[in-house]
Amino acid sequence: MINKLIANIKKTNAPIVVGLDPMLNYVPEHVQKKAFAEYGETLEGAAEAVWQFNKAIVDATYDLIPAVKPQVAMYEQFGVPGMAAYEKTVSYCQEKGLVVIGDIKRGDIGSTSEAYAVGHLGHVQVGSKSYAGFHEDFATVNPYLGSDGVKPFIKVCKEEKKGIFVLVKTSNPSSGEFQDRIIDGRPLYEWVGEQVAAWGEEHMGDDYSYVGAVVGATYPEMGKVLRKVMPKSYILVPGYGAQGGKGKDLVHFFNEDGLGAIVNSSRGIIAAYKQEKYAEFGTENFADASRAAVKDMVEDISGALAAAK
Numbered sequence: 001m002i003n004k005l006i007a008n009i010k011k012t013n014a015p016i017v018v019g020l021d022p023m024l025n026y027v028p029e030h031v032q033k034k035a036f037a038e039y040g041e042t043l044e045g046a047a048e049a050v051w052q053f054n055k056a057i058v059d060a061t062y063d064l065i066p067a068v069k070p071q072v073a074m075y076e077q078f079g080v081p082g083m084a085a086y087e088k089t090v091s092y093c094q095e096k097g098l099v100v101i102g103d104i105k106r107g108d109i110g111s112t113s114e115a116y117a118v119g120h121l122g123h124v125q126v127g128s129k130s131y132a133g134f135h136e137d138f139a140t141v142n143p144y145l146g147s148d149g150v151k152p153f154i155k156v157c158k159e160e161k162k163g164i165f166v167l168v169k170t171s172n173p174s175s176g177e178f179q180d181r182i183i184d185g186r187p188l189y190e191w192v193g194e195q196v197a198a199w200g201e202e203h204m205g206d207d208y209s210y211v212g213a214v215v216g217a218t219y220p221e222m223g224k225v226l227r228k229v230m231p232k233s234y235i236l237v238p239g240y241g242a243q244g245g246k247g248k249d250l251v252h253f254f255n256e257d258g259l260g261a262i263v264n265s266s267r268g269i270i271a272a273y274k275q276e277k278y279a280e281f282g283t284e285n286f287a288d289a290s291r292a293a294v295k296d297m298v299e300d301i302s303g304a305l306a307a308a309k
């Protein structure tokens with residue numbers, strides 16, 4: 001899958017991910033109304049609204065982008081119907097040729113991590129049959145439990161040729177409370193980055209490893225250091241747009257080959273129609289506003305990379 005991700009990035013010339021994080025208040029009223037008319041103001045109605053919203057955005061952007069990142073929490077909040085909408089979204093994006101990064105942030109004791117890995121990236125055996133539950137191409141993994149919690153994911157990735165992005169330095173304001181703690185002279189995020197590189201060495205695609213890292217756009221100096229610590233790991237970079245990250249902050253997340261990083265924006269793309277900059281599209285044409293926002297994001301990042309050469 002890392003090879004497919006890179007092929008998609010090269011094909012679209014767009015090192016970006018559209019985050020499918022559909023809070024109900026981002027879904028335009030006319031989409032909600034239609035879903036509620038059919039299913040009522042129920043979890044099913046909310047899930048239908050979310051699914052129709054996602055579909056419109058994917059239809060309007062899939063030719064411009066290599067990948068999407070649905071955030072599972074946004075679906076889980078709508079219970080079982082929400083999780084059905086999550087799976088439907090994953091399937092639809094894959095049909096459109098997109099790589100799907102499930103932002104699930106899982107990690108537990110070994111046996112439990114194994115079940116998460118099987119459910120999201122692998123196949124579960126039921127008698128003589130086997131099923132792929134959520135079948136994302138990549139998943140995000142929380143390494144706080146140590147290698148016991150991560151290795152089951154790597155095992156499944158190896159079997160299925162899929163990948164993971166391990167949380168190394170997250171984009172949120174309080175991420176430093178634990179992640180920046182100095183241990184034996186170096187911050188914890190560097191220790192985790194080093195371990196990501198070591199896990200990745202044993203699980204290589206053609207040029208990059210199956211084991212990537214999450215590093216927030218909001219910490220560009222740390223991104224620069226971590227790029228060097230994990231030269232063969234792809235970095236998933238959240239924090240662009242709504243959290244303040246800009247193209248010019250991101251050049252050091254990339255390698256000399258112009259690869260090595262993929263930048264996520266969720267609210268900045270899916271709720272673009274709410275921004276003044278894209279107001280001309282109107283609520284009815286929310287998906288066209290998302291398309292324009294994708295183009296602007298690609299231009300911002302590509303422009304910054306070209307200027308840095």
Ligand SMILES: O=c1ccn([C@@H]2O[C@H](COP(=O)(O)O)[C@@H](O)[C@H]2O)c(=O)[nH]1
Pocket residue numbers: 019021071103169170171172214215216238239240241242243264265266267268
């Ligand atoms: O360090 C992290 C890790 C994950 N995220 C996730 O990315 C998106 C960001 O959404 P925006 O609307 O573009 O801010 C969201 O799904 C987070 O859970 C992150 O922000 N930072």
